[in-house]
Amino acid sequence: MRDVGLVCLADGIVGVSFGAAAVAGGLPWWVPVALSVLVFAGGSQIAAVGVVLAGGSPLAAVAAGAVLNTRLFPYGLAVADVVTSGYGPVRRWLVRVIGTHIITDESVAFALRHDNRSRRRAAFWTCGVALFVIWNVTVLLGVGLGSALHDTNAFGLDSTFPAVMLALALPTLTSRSVKVAAGAGAVLAVALTPLLPAGLPLLAALGGLTVGGRR
């Protein structure tokens, strides 16, 4: 649980930088705020805002964000047993509606650390709910700061997002096959970034799964 607090702190920093960067880039305050409540997926929010700030159309922004979030489908399969728990039809339904929304990189990473189902459930829900609160509060905070801070890159805030992803993924690199797959995927994604529309190189990274001597 200490780790959940640390992840919240880390994502809070990312939240502040996201809110600040969006507003500093010229978007109205409600854009990062609405994205954070309704989408609640940092990577896609940053990508969507990035596309719009780079002059892309809203459609391109939605497409980039949506493609990034396709990873939530395998995440959902991985944590299905803890998302769909609960007793009685109403509570079960409520748990599912909320649990579905808090499927994130972080909550899934924490859940997958445990083999025991009740521990998985506790880790998933603690992390997911805490992150939802922290993420939205810090994005709002960032929006407030955004008008004061004009050059967020000067503070290196753009490094925090990949650093968070890396810190989350490193502990899951347990087998040789997944290490090779992840390495190949990363090379593929970076190599294809100049060629494909934003978001697609990330999906191409899944091609890395075909190497590494699996099965």
Place this chain on the structure above:
Amino acid sequence: MMPMTAIVALGVLTYAFRFTGPLLRGRVTVPAAAERLFADAATVLLIALAATAALTAGHGFAGWARPAGVLVAGVLAARRAPFPVVVLAAAGVTALLRLAGVP
């Protein structure tokens, strides 16, 4: 500009992606091998996301300051440093390099 309809559309699509996994899991039996594949797919995507976010901006190279900060963060993370230390190190290294004139 990003209209509210675009934000709602992304929200609905995102929720659909989140919803489909648990939904299918209840209906179909997922073999252990497939389950491992999905877990590995998640890891591959996270690493690829970290790599592209560290190295690229738009369709080009992000400059050296950002990947350098992320690299330091990665080394710290691999040595099990606390999360805020990892994140602040990333921002700090990048900010200092930019202060020194590195793009």
